[in-house]
Amino acid sequence: MNDHLMRKPPARRLGQQAFVLREDPDGEGELHVLLxxxxYRDGYTLPGGSAEADELPHLAARRHLESETGLTLPLRTILTVDYVPRDNYPEGLNLVYAGGVATPRQAKAVSAHRPPQNIRALHWIPRHLLDTVMPPDQALRVHDAWDAWEHGAGRPLLLQGIPVPVR
Structure with missing residues (x-):
C-alpha cells in the first residue's frame, strides 16, 4: 500500500439523509415526505447529518433520523447520491436512504416528537410543494430520491463488497 497517499487525506463531508413518506392525512391519496x-439554514431538508469517525453510514442516517424525528427505521437502500462541491461547506457526498412509508402510528409519533434544538420543526410535505419550501439543490435531491423510490431504483449500501445487514 502507498502510505504516502493517505498522509493527508482530503477533507470531505459524508452526509446521511433519510427519505420517509406517509400517506396523505387528508385521504386524497398523495404521499408526503418528512422534512x-x-x-442553521434557510428552508427545509431531509432529516440527517454527518457520520462520525468509524460510524457506518447507514447507522449514522438512522441515528440522525431517530434524534430528529423519533423514528427508528432500518435504512440500507440508497436512493440517490448527491455530490456537493465546496462552497459554504467542505465538498461532500450526501447519501439518501429509503425509509419507506410510515404507518399512521409512526406518523403520529413524529407529530409528538420533540426534535433537538437545532431543528425548529418537522413537516410532512407533498411533492408538489417541495420547490416552495426547500432550497433548489435540496428540492432536486428529494425529487431524484422520490423518482428512484417510485421506480425501485435504489441500491444497497455495501460494506467491503457485502450488502450491510438491515438493523
Whole structure:
C-alpha cells in the first residue's frame, strides 16, 4: 500500500439523509415526505447529518433520523447520491436512504416528537410543494430520491463488497 497517499487525506463531508413518506392525512391519496426545518439554514431538508469517525453510514442516517424525528427505521437502500462541491461547506457526498412509508402510528409519533434544538420543526410535505419550501439543490435531491423510490431504483449500501445487514 502507498502510505504516502493517505498522509493527508482530503477533507470531505459524508452526509446521511433519510427519505420517509406517509400517506396523505387528508385521504386524497398523495404521499408526503418528512422534512426538517433546521435553525442553521434557510428552508427545509431531509432529516440527517454527518457520520462520525468509524460510524457506518447507514447507522449514522438512522441515528440522525431517530434524534430528529423519533423514528427508528432500518435504512440500507440508497436512493440517490448527491455530490456537493465546496462552497459554504467542505465538498461532500450526501447519501439518501429509503425509509419507506410510515404507518399512521409512526406518523403520529413524529407529530409528538420533540426534535433537538437545532431543528425548529418537522413537516410532512407533498411533492408538489417541495420547490416552495426547500432550497433548489435540496428540492432536486428529494425529487431524484422520490423518482428512484417510485421506480425501485435504489441500491444497497455495501460494506467491503457485502450488502450491510438491515438493523
Amino acid at each position: 426538517v426545518d433546521p435553525v
